[in-house]
Amino acid sequence: xxxxxxxxxxxxxxxxxxxxxxxxxxxxxxxxxxxxxxxxxxxxxxxxxxxxxxxxxxxxxxxxxxxxxxxxxxxxxxxxxxxxxxxxxxxxxxxxxxxxxxxxxxxxxxxxxxxxxxxxxxxxxxxxxxxxxxxxxxxxxxxxxxxxxxxxxxxxxxxxxxxxxxxxxxxxxxxxxxxxxxxxxxxxxxxxxxxxxxxxxxxxxxxxxxxxxxxxxxxxxxxxxxxxxxxxxxxxxxxxxxxxxxxxxxxxxxxxxxxxxxxxxxxxxxxxxxxxxxxxxxxxxxxxxxxxxxxxxxxxxxxxxxxxxxxxxxxxxxxxxxxxxxxxxxxxxxxxxxxxxxxxxxxxxxxxxxxxxxxxxxxxxxxxxxxxxxxxxx
Ligand code: GLV
Numbered sequence: 001x002x003x004x005x006x007x008x009x010x011x012x013x014x015x016x017x018x019x020x021x022x023x024x025x026x027x028x029x030x031x032x033x034x035x036x037x038x039x040x041x042x043x044x045x046x047x048x049x050x051x052x053x054x055x056x057x058x059x060x061x062x063x064x065x066x067x068x069x070x071x072x073x074x075x076x077x078x079x080x081x082x083x084x085x086x087x088x089x090x091x092x093x094x095x096x097x098x099x100x101x102x103x104x105x106x107x108x109x110x111x112x113x114x115x116x117x118x119x120x121x122x123x124x125x126x127x128x129x130x131x132x133x134x135x136x137x138x139x140x141x142x143x144x145x146x147x148x149x150x151x152x153x154x155x156x157x158x159x160x161x162x163x164x165x166x167x168x169x170x171x172x173x174x175x176x177x178x179x180x181x182x183x184x185x186x187x188x189x190x191x192x193x194x195x196x197x198x199x200x201x202x203x204x205x206x207x208x209x210x211x212x213x214x215x216x217x218x219x220x221x222x223x224x225x226x227x228x229x230x231x232x233x234x235x236x237x238x239x240x241x242x243x244x245x246x247x248x249x250x251x252x253x254x255x256x257x258x259x260x261x262x263x264x265x266x267x268x269x270x271x272x273x274x275x276x277x278x279x280x281x282x283x284x285x286x287x288x289x290x291x292x293x294x295x296x297x298x299x300x301x302x303x304x305x306x307x308x309x310x311x312x313x314x315x316x317x318x319x320x321x322x323x324x325x326x327x328x329x330x331x332x333x334x335x336x337x338x339x340x341x342x343x344x345x346x347x348x349x350x351x352x353x354x355x356x357x358x359x360x361x362x363x364x365x366x367x368x369x370x371x372x373x374x375x376x377x378x
Contacts, residue, residue: 086337134212286308288306
């Protein structure tokens with residue numbers, strides 16, 4: 001890890017260490033990947049203002065996100081199947097996040113269960129919720145998150161149906177990993193991964209195992225999402241979730257001003273401007289292009305978080321300058337996890353922290369609350 005200086009380095013190592021189906025799953029966008037690419041291209045087009053001769057010796061990246069003190073405006077977002085990028089991946093990533101003083105979000109579709117993770121870490125984590133057809137089960141998931149003392153519920157609202165990712169079909173992605181010749185050959189070239197996943201606690205969706213029918217071997221994620229996820233999901237369901245979960249609620253997957261206005265009236269603590277990392281509606285606008293519009297519409301009513309293409313501390317600075325309170329990363333930390341487990345995730349966070357610190361200095365700011373649109377060239 002000594003020669004790792006950027007997230008791209010972690011990605012290159014992860015690509016060698018993680019079996020193709022799981023690496024590709026994380027990396028892919030949906031369909032032609034237009035929105036996936038737009039997330040990065042548009043971020044790079046947001047130009048920072050170089051400022052000089054400002055005393056920047058008292059820099060501090062600490063702030064709050066949904067009222068929680070964080071050492072930098074960054075959280076680990078929910079990623080399905082993290083425990084198949086590396087055995088016990090959710091536990092390793094959560095430990096790295098907590099050690100760095102930032103939040104970790106566990107996905108409903110994680111490999112460890114809520115209870116596994118709660119037993120393995122000593123600080124509260126956030127829990128991401130997918131609303132499935134079986135509302136009794138959804139209620140029990142929320143209750144399990146409350147019993148595990150999760151400090152926020154992240155309700156994903158942009159995945160009632162799954163945007164197709166071509167590689168997942170081509171790779172025959174399945175959970176637990178399908179032991180087909182093609183996959184076995186690929187896995188044999190990744191002995192570290194085989195060892196870590198075999199010594200992991202579980203190989204299938206830990207939160208659903210034993211609760212949801214047809215979980216034994218999920219042949220195709222798309223098929224399974226199609227059978228379990230609820231296409232009828234609508235804003236009334238948010239009221240229902242609220243009635244069961246009185247704690248902090250974060251609505252994730254808002255990309256439209258009209259939707260943001262509705263989300264702001266739900267009593268949620270925050271919303272996340274997100275297009276699911278370019279994995280859902282292909283052809284949708286980039287996340288960063290919608291951020292200032294959402295902030296202008298509802299920023300005074302609800303905290304606005306951001307995800308979509310963050311790979312550097314400069315990207316975090318851009319999103320904050322456009323009004324985000326904090327950012328979530330997915331791929332950037334999963335690459336760290338695949339590359340080096342807990343230390344790899346810690347490295348990913350550290351890279352982004354240092355880039356943010358330096359970029360704050362070179363734009364002439366000392367504190368996160370001094371970051372605003374004046375930091376951008378317009
Ligand atoms: C699930 O959240 C996915 O994007 O695959």
